[in-house]
Amino acid sequence: MEYVRLGSTGLEVSPIALGTWRFGMEHEETGIVETGREEAHELLDAYADRGGNFIDTANVYGGGDSERWIGEWLAERDREQFVVASKVYWSDVSRFDDNLSRKNVRAEVEASLDKLGTDYLDILYLHRFDDETPIERTLRTIDDLVSEGKVHHVGLSTAEAWKLTKGLWKADVNNYEAFTVTQPEYSAVYREPIVDELDQPPEHKEPIAEYLDVCRDQDLAVCPYSPLHGGFLTGKYERVDGEIRAPDGSRAEIDQAFESDYVADAAWNVLEEVRAVATEVEATPAQVSLRWLIDHDDLTIVPIIGARTIDQLDENLGAVDVSLSEDQWERIDAAVDA
Ligand SMILES: NC(=O)c1ccc[n+]([C@@H]2O[C@H](COP(=O)([O-])OP(=O)(O)OC[C@H]3O[C@@H](n4cnc5c(N)ncnc54)[C@H](OP(=O)(O)O)[C@@H]3O)[C@@H](O)[C@H]2O)c1
DSSP: OOOEEOGGGOOEEOSSEEEOTTBTOBOTTTOOBSBOHHHHHHHHHHHHHTTOOEEEOOTTGGGGHHHHHHHHHHHTSOGGGOEEEEEESSOSSSSOOSOOOHHHHHHHHHHHHHHHTOSOEEEEEESSOOTTSOHHHHHHHHHHHHHTTSEEEEEEOSOOHHHHHHHHHHHHHHTOOOEEEEOOBOOSSOOOSSOOOSSSOOOOOOTHHHHHHHHHHTTOEEOOBSTTGGGGGGTOOEEETTEEEOOTTSHHHHOTTHHHHHOOHHHHHHHHHHHHHHHHHTOOHHHHHHHHHHTOTTOOBOOEEOOSSHHHHHHHHGGGGOOOOHHHHHHHHHHTTO
């Protein structure tokens, strides 16, 4: 696997990161745990065996189990070979939630280090932007953590382009460690920089373009989450008489929010184009969708995949060997507005 430079961090990472959001995730309605401890360790083993080195987690994933299980796994490996990213905003240990105060950030980062069994996080993302705490206070706190060697780089996940810009500006004028990595939700279907928290299918206004312009201009690496739109872009879902038909055990079946979160008319248009291109290049829709993300001009894009099985992982990692023509890339790009 050829590694890529993660923007200005200087880190060399595999071109596809492994997301661990569903490690330990228990669905309230059914009690199903999506990825259990053993499966999580098998997925990490398979990812590392194929050369993967970039692991994405968060303090709150699986109520802390994601970090704990990664920590157990890392204890058997050489920590230095891996780039581990975690996040703060929601709380796993403190009573502060939706919060980027000094108190919450410190408590959560210390707890993340403890669960992961490591002295430092390669990347600490702000999971969301806290509008109540001035961003310079949060950045000052993280700057201290950087000085203490507990955090190496700071990233921003979901936020509007102007908030990303404001954070960069506040870091610059105060000489604090600035964002070098971003993590928006972004896929061939999803083109907004912020998550639509309402139970509505997303509208496709494409404001992500402005967010990506900031990343391009400021040399920020982009690590899109839900790059397969929660599995929709694998092509395993069908629409029959206006209803979604989902394979047994898939996310659409076990996650009540799937249809409202992921499936709008535009999504089916994109999938149709992705499927057509996949046939042309003899790849799968998942591989083409991931390749489409990686192939953005003048941007370092490292998609964070979620995989529940080793077969899914292998299929998705296969995206690195796919190539798209400019015309194929453009057709997928335009399909969201068809
Ligand atoms: N910053 C944030 O706010 C945020 C939010 C969400 C996620 N994330 C990060 O992004 C990562 C990825 O998110 P995601 O899980 O939504 O990504 P995704 O790649 O869009 O969806 C992953 C899901 O799609 C299905 N799938 C994946 N590959 C497949 C294949 N080849 N064939 C068939 N089905 C396949 C699997 O679900 P089923 O088999 O269950 O259908 C899998 O769990 C997370 O783990 C997390 O690290 C960050």
